[in-house]
Amino acid sequence: GKCPDCGREVTDAKEEAYFFKMSPFAERLEKLLTETDYLMPKTRAVELVNNFIKPGLEDLCVSRTSFTWGIPVTFDKKHVVYVWIDALSNYISALGYMNEKYDDFEKYWPADVHMVAKDIMRFHAIIWPAMLMALDLPLPKHLAVHGWITFNGQKMSKSLGNVVDPFVLGERYGCDAIRYHILREMALGSDSSFSNEIMINRINSDLANDLGNLVSRTVAMVIKYFDGTLPAEKVFDDTADSELKEMALSVREKVDGFIDKVQINLALEEIFKVVSRANKYIDETAPWVLAKDESLKPRLAGVLYNLLEAIRIASTLLFPYMPSTMPKIWEQIGISADDANYENAGLWNVLPADVTVHKGEVLFPRIDVAKEIEELNALILANAPKEEKTFDAPELAPEITIEDFQKSDLRVAKVISAEKVKKSKKLLCLQLDDGMSGRQVVSGIAEYYKPEELVGKKVQIVANLKPVKLCGVESNGMICACDTPDGVKVLFVDDSIPAGAKIR
Structure with missing residues (x-):
């Protein structure tokens, strides 16, 4: 199968691990969800009970041995604590439970309301209460489960390109309005x-x-x-x-x-x-x-x-x-x-009888709906992921030997100047520093690069090509480039590599 969220293939894995035995808490958890107002909205309780408790509450894997990052298990150093034990316990350890760094546990626990999103409801409605029951600690008085904010009916996702930056909205309309x-x-x-x-x-x-x-x-x-x-x-x-x-x-x-x-x-x-x-x-x-x-x-x-x-x-x-x-x-x-x-x-009559008012700024300026929709849609479109163009790699050329390859002398060269070749729409004439005496190369890249975009860049050249004339201009070598769905792209070289360096 595949992961429902990321789509990657599921693979079998095996390692030594410790488990938290959940089954002893099954009956208490079911009563908590179905017979109290702990879970809000209550409609979620049936889903949790039928899917996770009725079929038999499975034990929870709470340690891993296939990696070393994480909190070490105190009684077995080759194990590290793995979610959700380490994550959920932060709710009380951050308040001072079993540590001397903080001192707010007695004041703030149990929480009046614990609010989570629906995709992590099971962990907070089943695993977290079971942990607290095992520790003999009070549970939050309520667990409130909220939904997702969708965009025009779809879950917001960068990959879908339907996310509006909340900072942009805040700047346009104010955080309070949003x-x-x-x-x-x-x-x-x-x-x-x-x-x-x-x-x-x-x-x-x-x-x-x-x-x-x-x-x-x-x-x-x-x-x-x-x-x-x-x-x-x-x-x-x-x-x-x-x-x-x-x-x-x-x-x-x-x-x-x-x-x-x-x-x-x-x-x-x-x-x-x-x-x-x-x-x-x-x-x-x-x-x-x-x-x-x-x-x-x-x-x-x-x-x-x-x-x-x-x-x-x-x-x-x-x-x-x-x-x-x-x-x-x-x-x-x-x-x-x-x-x-x-x-x-x-209460009424709180204001003084002789209250004085003060003229202030417009609190919420009225917005031109049509104009704003157009501008916001433009922002979304600008941030949308660009559609990837398909590319079919060309067939390989016939095999050559290493000796054949060594006949080509590939070098790094720096573009000193560039100009268009007269009577040609496709050719640029480049003056290059090749680390030797310099050379002139004519390249068919005028449709894809302006001369000034190339000056100062380092490129790869075939340095030992026999000189030829193109549109009457002599060319001593060839610029290396590749064909892409967006046209020809020159292969540039890191600026730290000196002109004249041999490519192998």
Whole structure:
């Protein structure tokens, strides 16, 4: 058979090794996967039990003797520890388990959530718990298994040429926008199909139109109608204000619930429901109408204060996902980072009554979808692997003897100058330093090299060819080159080899 990942042939191998006996933990592992909420999503449990536990849990090879790199087995020096024992134990040894270098084990273990990708689920859902059971140590409280980010339905792969450099995306749109898009699109346990169009539309709709526009409009209205500082006198309307206020005050608890289940996309969805409701609240209360009546200014101040509070709560909860952008929002709405904390995300009236706002930069500039898609597709195309051209090697010439070969004198020569031969499209005339008296060689490589590309290069020449005239120009030798699918390629020589050196 062949490896499903790399495609290489599988070969039989035999060596002495130690094994970790897994079977004693089979029953406990099955109950862990099927009767507890350890594995998230739970749907993965049936797959693991049916494929690896029900057929009989196989012992795990944990040492090798066919190589020497790795961690030596303390009781048998010809063995080295082999995955997954050495890799998985890092989770606790890095915290200080059985070593004096670190001292965080008691503080951080067991982990609340251990998150891994689906391709290494078996090692973390079966082997790692068995190791911890053998050590009589507590297991992580949950194991969350996420899918892959695919590109237009395909797994991202350099060989497929469908990878967009995340650094390029970060520079174009900001890391916060990219992080938000990926987290919003990926449901736990499922693959997330990434496409440039989906990403740009998500940035435009959620971040530019909804969140960015909400902050911009609210701050602009406070500046326009109150010179940036809200008055102490405000009027609130329980009927008109209640839905926005209740939604904002309840969102933290909903987000907590989804985060506990590692349903990050749903947590973000709840936060943006508040953002959408705040935008709708602007349309319902029409601050621009209230501003026209001086007697309604207290009500206008109350509306804007409610909007600022809703923005404060939403931005506080969004901070873990967009840590660079949210502080910019806090600065604009007049709140310090200390006050934008988790506890305050469940409270109302945290902002000062006379809060002062500050005009800031556009948080998420709107993107021209068609133009961006075209440019990003061009980047992908530029990074795609070039299609290899097929090449059929020509048949071998008739056999010669060593004596025949020794009749040819091959030398290294340096190109001193080069120019095109008049009346010829194919010929270049080269002046060469051959380590002797110098020579002139005419070569049919003008279609493949500009004269200046050859000057200073060292080449291989057949030095003892009988002189001939080509287009009236004498040639004393021949440049060695080869035919390729891309045309003729001159065989250049390392610059450290002196001119005149004999090739054998």
